[in-house]
Amino acid sequence: MKHYNYIFSGTGLAALLTIYEMSLSSYFKEKTILLIDKESKKTNDRTWCFWDETHLFDAIVSKKWDKIAFITSSENKKWSITPYSYKMIKGIDLYEYIFNLIQQNPNITFLKEEVLHIEDLGNQCKVTTKSSTFSSDIVFNSIFKPERVTSQKKYPLLQQHFIGWFIKSKEPVFDSETATFMDFSVKQNNNTRFMYLLPFSKNEALLEYTLFSSELLKKEEYEQEIKNYIQKIGITAYEIIEKEQGNIPMTSFPFWEQNTNNIIHIGSAGGWTKASTGYTFKKAYKKAKNLVQLLQKKEIGFSNQKELTKDKFWYYDLLFIDVLYQNNEIGAQLFSDLFQGDNPKLIFKFLDEETTVLEDLQVIWNCPKIPFLKALLYRLIP
Template sequence: MQHYNYIFTGSGLSALMTVYEMIQSGKFVDKSILLIDQNLKKSNDRTWCFWDNGNLFEPVISKKWDIAYFANENFQRNLELNPYQYKMIRGIDFYNLVFEKITKHKSIQFHNEQVLSYEQLENHCLVKTESSSFSCDKIFNSIFIPEVVKTQMKYPLLQQHFIGWFIKSKEDTFNPNLATFMDFSIEQKGNTRFMYVLPTSTNEALLEYTLFSADLLPKQEYETEIINYIKKLGITDYEIIAKEQGNIPMTSYPFWKHNTKNIINIGSAGGWTKASTGFTFKNTIKKSKQLTQFLENETDFRKFHKKDKFWFYDLLFIDVLFKNNALGSSVFSSLFQKGDPKLIFKFLDEQTSLLEDFSVMLKCPTIPFMKALISRLFRF
C-alpha cells in the first residue's frame, strides 16, 4: 500500500486551489500529495465568476466587466463597480493552469478513480477506491454529502440551482461591457428567482435562470424561462453553443465540527461556499490560502476553523429566505437600489468594518431580519 503525506479525496475547485497554493508557497516540496477523482477535469464543465479589485488569476480570465446591471419589476440600475471588476473564468482554463503546475512536481500525483471511503485510524488515515487502497498522514475531503445537512433542522439549507445556455444570436443584442448581475423582473412564483446574463460579445452570452430556494425544478421549467427571457430581449434567431447546470448548497451549517485531527472537510463539504450568495471562487481562494498557512505551523485540523461576524450575518440571511423564500427580490433590491455598489461588494467579500456592516444592513427590510435574529438567539 502506497503512503502519502496528503491525500485529496476529490479534485474540484477547493482541492485544486489548495494544491495550487501549496505549490505557490514553496513550503511543501518535500511532501507527497495524491489527488483522487473519477473526473479527469478535461472538459469545460462550469464557469466561475467573482468581483475583484486586483489581478487574481489574470492569465485565465476570459472576460471582465466594469458595469453590472440590476433590475426588478419596478426599477433598473447600472452599477458602477470601480475599483472592482466582475470577472469570469472558464473551468477548463483553471484546470489546465493548475494541472500544468502539478505536472512539474513529481511528488504530486493524480489517481483517476472514484473514492469509496476514507477514515482516520490510530496512526494514519486510509482511503479506499474501487480497486486500490492508499494510506496517508492527512486527508482533505471535498466530497459533499447533502444528508449531513438535510437530516438536521437547526441550520436550514437553501440551494442555488440554475441552468445556463451559452447562445449566439443573429442579432447584435448584447452590450459586451455590461453584465446582468441580477434581473428579478421575471416572475418570482413564491421564490427568489432571477436571470443572470454574461455577454462576451454583441451577439454571444451566457444566460442562466437561477433560484435561491429549498427545492429543485424540473429541467424543462428552467429552459422554458430561458426561452421566455431570450424572447423578451428581442432575440428571434439564435443557436445554443453549450449548456451548463449547477446546484450549490447555501447554508451556515458548521461543517468544521466533522473535522478530525487528521481529516479536514474543504469546499462545499467544509462550508467554504459563501452562504448568502452561493459564490464559491473568491471564498475558496481565501480559505485555501488560510489552510496552506495553517499547515505550515499546525497539525490538528480541529483548530482550523474560526467563526466570525460574517458567518452569523449569512446565517440570518438564510433563516429569512428559508422561512419566506419570496423575500429575496426585495432584500437584494433594497441593497442595490440606492446603496453604494463598492461597499456592498466589499461587504460580500467580508472586508468591511462593523460601522460599514451596519451601513449595509440598515438598507435591508428590518422586520424579517429582527424576527430571524430573535428566533436564532433562542436556537443556540
C-alpha cells in the same frame, strides 16, 4: 499500502486552489501528494465568477466587466464598479492551468478513481478506493454529502440551482461592457428567481435562469424561462453554443465540526461556499491560502483552527438564510433593498467579508427589518 503526506479526496475548486497554493511554496516540494477523483477534469463543465480589484488569475480570466446591472420589474440600475472588475473563469481553463502545474511537480500524483471511504486512524488516515487502499498524514475531503445537512433542522439548506445557455444571437442586443448581476423582472412564483446574464459581445452571452430555493425544478422549466427571456429582450433567432447547469448548497451548517485532527473537509463539504450568495471562488481562494499557511506551521489539530470558527459574517449569513428559507418569496425585495444604497462596491466588500462594523451597519440598515428581527429572535430564544 502506499503512503502519502497529503491525499485530496475529490479535485473540485477548493482542492485545485489548495494545490495551486502548495505549488507556490518550497515547503511542499519534498511532500508527497495524491489527488483522487472519479473525473479527469478535461471538460468545460462550469464557470466561476467573482469580483476582484487585483490581478487574481488574470492569465485565465476569459472575460471581465467593469459595470454591472441590477434589474427589477420597476427599475434598471447600472453602475461602474471600479476599482473592482467582475471576472469569469471557464472550468476547462482552470483545470488545464492547475494540472499543468501538477505535471511540473513530480511529487504530486493524480489518480482517476472513486473514493469509497476515509478513516482517521489516529496517527494517520486510510483512504479506500474501488481498487486500492492508501494511507496519509492528512486527508483533505471535498466530496459534499448533502445528507449531513438534510438530516438536521437547526441549519436550513437552500439551493442555488440554475441552467445556463451560451448563445449566439442574430440581433446585436447585448451590452458587452455590462454584466447583469440579477434581473428579477422574471416571474417569481413565490420563490427567489432571477436571470443572470454575462455578455461577451453584442451577439454572444451566457444566460442563466437561477433560483435560491429549497426545491429543484424540472429541466424543461428552466429552459422554458430562458426561451421566454430571450424572446423578451428582442432576439428572434439564435443558436445554443453550450449549456451548463449547477446546484450550489447555501447553508450555515458548521461543516468544520466534522473535522478530525487528520481529516479536513474543504470546499462545499467544509463550508467554504459563501452561504448567503452561493459565490465560491473568492472565498475558496482565501480559505486555501489560509489552510496552506497553517500547514506550514503545524500539521495536526485542524479540527479547532481559528479560521473555521463562527465570526460575525457567519452569523450574518445564518440570519440571511433563515429569512430567505422562511420567506422565499421576498428574495427580490431583499436584494433590491440591499442594492438601494447605490454603492455596489460596499456590497462587494461586505460579501467578501472585508468590511468594518460601521460598514456592516450601513449595509444591514438597508435590509427589511421585521424578517431579520424575527430571525434574530428565533436564534436568541431557544
